Amino acid sequence: MSDGILVINAGSSSSKFSVYVSDNGDEPQLSCKGQIEGIGVAPCFVARSPDGALLGEHRWAASADRKSLLAYLLGWIEHHLGDAELKVAGHRVVHGGRLYAAPVLVDDAVMEELVRLIPLAPLHQPHNLAPIQALAQLHPGLPQVACFDTAFHRSNDMLATTFALPRWLIDEGVQRYGFHGLSYEYIAQRLRQIAPEVASGRVVVCHLGSGASMCAIKDGRSVASTMGFTALDGLPMGTRTGQLDAGVILYLLQEKQMTAKEIETLLYHKSGLLGLSGVSNDMRVLMDSNDPHAREAVDYFIYRIGRELGSLSAAMGGLDAVVFTAGIGERSPEIRAGVLDQAAWLGLDCDGTANLAGQTRISSATARCSAWVIPTDEELMIATHTRDLMKSRLVVA
Ligand code: ADP
Numbered sequence: 001m002s003d004g005i006l007v008i009n010a011g012s013s014s015s016k017f018s019v020y021v022s023d024n025g026d027e028p029q030l031s032c033k034g035q036i037e038g039i040g041v042a043p044c045f046v047a048r049s050p051d052g053a054l055l056g057e058h059r060w061a062a063s064a065d066r067k068s069l070l071a072y073l074l075g076w077i078e079h080h081l082g083d084a085e086l087k088v089a090g091h092r093v094v095h096g097g098r099l100y101a102a103p104v105l106v107d108d109a110v111m112e113e114l115v116r117l118i119p120l121a122p123l124h125q126p127h128n129l130a131p132i133q134a135l136a137q138l139h140p141g142l143p144q145v146a147c148f149d150t151a152f153h154r155s156n157d158m159l160a161t162t163f164a165l166p167r168w169l170i171d172e173g174v175q176r177y178g179f180h181g182l183s184y185e186y187i188a189q190r191l192r193q194i195a196p197e198v199a200s201g202r203v204v205v206c207h208l209g210s211g212a213s214m215c216a217i218k219d220g221r222s223v224a225s226t227m228g229f230t231a232l233d234g235l236p237m238g239t240r241t242g243q244l245d246a247g248v249i250l251y252l253l254q255e256k257q258m259t260a261k262e263i264e265t266l267l268y269h270k271s272g273l274l275g276l277s278g279v280s281n282d283m284r285v286l287m288d289s290n291d292p293h294a295r296e297a298v299d300y301f302i303y304r305i306g307r308e309l310g311s312l313s314a315a316m317g318g319l320d321a322v323v324f325t326a327g328i329g330e331r332s333p334e335i336r337a338g339v340l341d342q343a344a345w346l347g348l349d350c351d352g353t354a355n356l357a358g359q360t361r362i363s364s365a366t367a368r369c370s371a372w373v374i375p376t377d378e379e380l381m382i383a384t385h386t387r388d389l390m391k392s393r394l395v396v397a
Pocket of ligand 1: 328
């Protein structure tokens with residue numbers, strides 16, 4: 001019997017989806033994936049097969065609301081699945097707070113908790129929760145599972161998660177949570193399959209996409225990461241600052257009379273690679289540009305990765321391996337070589353040929369620390385968690 005698993009990764013103006021099929025609870029197999037873009041403007045639905053062939057396309061007038069978009073998606077998926085039945089939906093939810101260290105089946109009480117976390121991630125959490133609420137109305141019998149970007153980092157100890165703030169703020173939940181956890185968890189599992197002896201050591205994973213962060217993973221468990229209270233800290237990103245002296249915010253407020261909203265826009269949407277280069281937030285464009293500020297932005301990105309690599313290695317008492325993943329990490333030999341060359345002092349040594357060829361292992365045979373390129377798959381991680389949770393419910397029942 002084939003079960004359909006719908007995976008939703010919802011953002012403010014677009015929702016990505018993937019549909020997996022699991023036969024008798026086996027490993028989920030990707031059946032199709034796509035997205036609805038332009039939500040609130042001119043929504044457009046596209047679905048593709050795993051090899052990229054177009055399976056479906058649809059456009060709406062701007063007035064279409066999220067619920068009717070989701071209703072269309074559900075109808076399309078049911079038709080696409082044929083004999084298989086849609087059994088469960090798994091969602092990427094950015095924040096699970098202190099409570100959730102693992103995925104959870106969403107019921108009214110869980111939803112109440114997740115809504116309570118909105119102030120901790122106001123730009124993401126509401127968009128993640130909206131399709132869960134809409135699906136509950138459209139398909140009341142469909143179990144829904146929330147998978148959290150923060151959950152993998154719940155293993156971080158108090159020293160790694162604490163800011164030196166007065167206790168009352170800490171008690172309110174102002175601490176480092178860390179994000180991109182589904183990606184790190186996937187990479188930790190893949191590394192255990194590819195190189196088990198490496199996976200049981202001290203590994204730093206560099207998730208370098210439009211959003212970028214790094215995570216120290218010791219024997220498969222997250223020890224520390226570069227993102228903090230929000231997904232703004234750590235590495236510079238496409239349009240986000242990364243690490244910033246909090247005094248700069250006071251300066252913007254007091255000397256520049258900027259409002260909180262203006263500062264939010266500056267830090268989230270106008271900074272990072274875009275702000276520094278004045279050219280683009282896209283790494284490919286920067287690398288092709290002759291503008292000296294574009295080169296500076298690329299150099300700063302590599303430099304910050306190097307600084308964080310030292311810090312995360314210190315948190316683990318040393319380093320055995322580095323893994324590159326996500327858009328830039330998986331596809332840019334130049335950035336990988338830049339990071340590895342700069343970190344030669346840690347025992348890293350890039351094998352230029354393997355790196356250019358995009359091989360899985362890109363360190364030289366004599367390097368004390370190995371280096372790897374492993375494509376991430378957050379959607380598969382969500383589908384697997386969702387399948388596991390449904391299986392465990394059947395066992396309990
Ligand atoms: P997201 O965080 O949106 O999922 P991705 O993981 O897709 O982002 O990464 C997007 C980033 O990857 C962009 O900055 C893009 O320029 C960069 N990228 C994609 N391909 C390459 C490449 N061949 N070389 C350098 N950067 C690349």
